Amino acid sequence: MHDAVISRPSIIPRAEHCISRSDISNTALKVLYGLKEAGFEAYLVGGGVRDLLLGLKPKDFDVATDARPEQVKATFRNCRLIGRRFRLAHVYFGRDIIEVATFRGAHAESGDSAAGVVSANGQILRDNVYGDRDEDAARRDFSVNALYYNIADFSVIDYFGGIEDLARRRIRMIGDAAQRYREDPVRMLRAVRFAAKLGFDIDPDTAAPIRDLAATLLSVPSARRFDETLKLLLSGHGQASYELLGRLGLDHALIASPQVESASTRTFHRQGLANTDERVAANKPVSPAFLFAVLLWPVFEESVAREAAAGAEEYASLMLGAQTATRQQNELAIIPKRFALPMQEIWTLQSRLEQRRSRRALRLLSHPRFRAAYDFLAMREAAGEAVGDSVAWWTDLQQAHPEQRKDLLEPERRGRRRRSKKRQAVADLS
Ligand code: ATP
Ligand code: MG
Secondary structure (H helix, E strand, O other), rough: OOOOOOOOEEEOOOOHHHHHHOOOOOHEEEEEHHHHHHHOEEEEEHHHHHHHHOOOOOOOOOEOOOOOOOHHHHHOOOOOOOOOOOEEEEEOOOOOEEEEEOEEEOOOOOOOEEEEOOOOOEEEEEEOOOOOHHHEEEEOHHHHHHHEEEEEOOOOOOOOOOHHHHHEEOOOEOOOOOHHHHHHHHHHHHHHHHHHOOOOOEEEEHOOHHHHHHHHHHHHHHHHHHHHHHHHHHOHHHHHHHHHHHHHOOOOOOOOOOOOOOOHHHHHHHHHHHHHHHHHHHOOOHHHHHHHHHHHHHEEEEHHHHHHHOOOHHHHHHEEEEEHHHHHHOOOOOHHHHHHHHHHHHHHHHHHHOOOOOHHHHHOOOOOOHHHHHHHHOOOOOOOOOOOOOHHHHHHHHHHOHHHHHOOOOOOOOOOOOOOHHHHHHHHOO
């Protein structure tokens, strides 16, 4: 357990804060009232309270209660218990899910019980020790995330000066920051994510231990690290998150660009993330495959150049380069295959988009990854890479009426070397 003194909270009555029930989703209200009517305490917590107090629209609503998971399940017909590391109740309303967490309590210093497991270096591996509201508040990460909206009297309960930190726009860790990062290194990424999303500063004491502890992120399971990377870079605040990750020395733990320090790599990443942020703002879909294609492009290019210098022919150097770049990233956090394969296709289509002006270009238009590869090419141009006039050419080709498309094609070169069997096979695959 960390050293945060469990303090008497301040209680802000309904008349003195801006949260109105009309801001809270009907489904969250149903859960809050359902628990209250069953005789339990029920609070809106986390991002829901924080964002409403800032006048923002919350992404989702989390509920905390003194009811045990089994009691939550008995209260709602439409409820399922999930999770091992954290046991939680999910209450379903069609596609809407309200997450209900039972108050968490303090852990023993280190060791193993059925409910809680803490590793020798202080990392919390399982967290199913239940407690009361005071203990629950002290287990949360940042002061602005430890505010409770009480459905019993509509007051807001503030344990660690979260209201003041919202006003001063700062992310401040509850308790001793270094110790809290050791318990769960992902909290370093969460500090960055909230600062970037809200435009807040990270309090100096909260930021100070991060650089030295950045490497502890490698002990976090790969899937969780991958998810957090997506939350940081793909939620509309990618550019701001990236800058902050760089300033705190966390980028090396997430992105396998050995040249992440180089100015050209950073320029390229910035361009890609600016592009992604714009798409999110415009409600357009964004994909992890495209994001990682951007982040690892410099590694891919370097690997391809190395293979080519060692004598591999063009196709082989592209394939080997793609494999090497993927492998390097997988050492940090495994990219699931469903994202890794399209990412590699985006890369290997680039040289074809830069070169092909002949009849086979028309076939490329119906390639399932054409659109992503074309967007990627446009992004490379925007980042200042030399791609000739290929973006304009492909734009014209797509816009042309199908009948007129062949007028844009260059004639097949005569006397062209016959393609090897292998190359032909690859062309046929596309
Ligand atoms: P978002 O807007 O992204 O949903 P959030 O603050 O609600 O932000 P969640 O991941 O939904 O974040 O978590 C809900 C709450 O649970 C947090 O506000 C925080 O109080 C607590 N919490 C979540 N993850 C951690 C963690 N790793 N360590 C401590 N507390 C956490
Ligand atoms: Mg939340």
